[in-house]
Amino acid sequence: MLRRTLATNAPNHQFNVFDRVAKLAQRSRFPKINPQESKKVEYLRDEVATKTIERLAFITRDLTNTLDFGSNGGNLLKNLCIPTVIPPDASTEMSQHLTQLNKDKLTIRNRISNYTMFDSSQEILHRDVHESYWDAFAGTTDRVVGDEEKFNHPVLKSDYFDSVISNLSLHWINDLPGTLANINRVLKPDGLFLGTLFGGDTLYELRTALQLAELERKGGLSPRVSPLVELNDVGTLLNRAGFNMLTIDTEEIVVGGFPDIVSVCNDLQLMGEQNAVLSRSGYLDRDLLLAANEIYKALHGEKGPDGTVTLPVTFSVIFMIGWKKSENQPQPLPRGSGQVNLKDIL
């Protein structure tokens, strides 16, 4: 009898969208061959790191063992170590804000004793290792190379970390529910998870320009920009992964001033954020490039005072805060235990 060897289940039941092998190669390339250029596009990660610090400042919790999951070059710790320069022409309000931010950086830095950076790319992780700004951090720093999705590195011990922070890395994970559940597992009970993800409107200008160009020139579509998480889904995702007391919000970061679509794509490539969807078409021909560039300008271009049209790029960043479930957490009171009738107040 024939054995049905070809009909066996694949060991991996997961539905994959992203090519993780290609992504790793893309992310590692520029830090390796041209670290100077790849440092120039840190503006986005540094901005998000600063916004993360602003949020961390409101949390007075113990951060002794902190895991930076998908850390890239360690932008969060870098921004904790480098004080923001207050421009001389800043308004009083602005300079007060920045002084507070610098105070917060110091406080947060001192609350961390062990900082573990975890990333799949050896090249990114170690690119800035010789910089002097790390000296401002008194605790110990570990740089660990491991796969974010497999989550099997020995450093990821259960119930070990006081906080896990993950900035702009989870959007390349195929199994997001599984990875969030794993993050939950390595946290101590009542531990903090603070993560950022690119949300639905990210790169919408580029997406629409390429879609229209492809429709009009070729009569079809191919995935040029990753599918992204919608804000509404994040709550369910975090709940499912075992997080409590969620805080979710979104911020739009618009980077303007790109002269053309090639410069936009060039920056994305330098960041290691180019297309890595499994079913991607690896090629954008000249017709499409010409068409998409003009459509981008016509639909989204911004006219400067001297009449030149520049292209903006929107990054919609979802900030999520969740706490691992614990007995000692504040719980909602049981149903029907209210003493005040809301009717009397409203």
Next chain:
Amino acid sequence: MKVRPAKKFIDVSAKCSVEGMAYGQCILKNYATISKDSCQAEFSSFKSCVQKQMSGKKW
């Protein structure tokens, strides 16, 4: 960093901004009902202008 071919190409295309803009405006006008070759005429003249700028190089 050396200038990449795609960047050179798009810089050349900027010399045909009039034709390019006409194509962009055509898409902008029709984007809700776009179909293949909706703006064929505008694109052809844009493309032939770019080809002329690239000293007759065809693709």
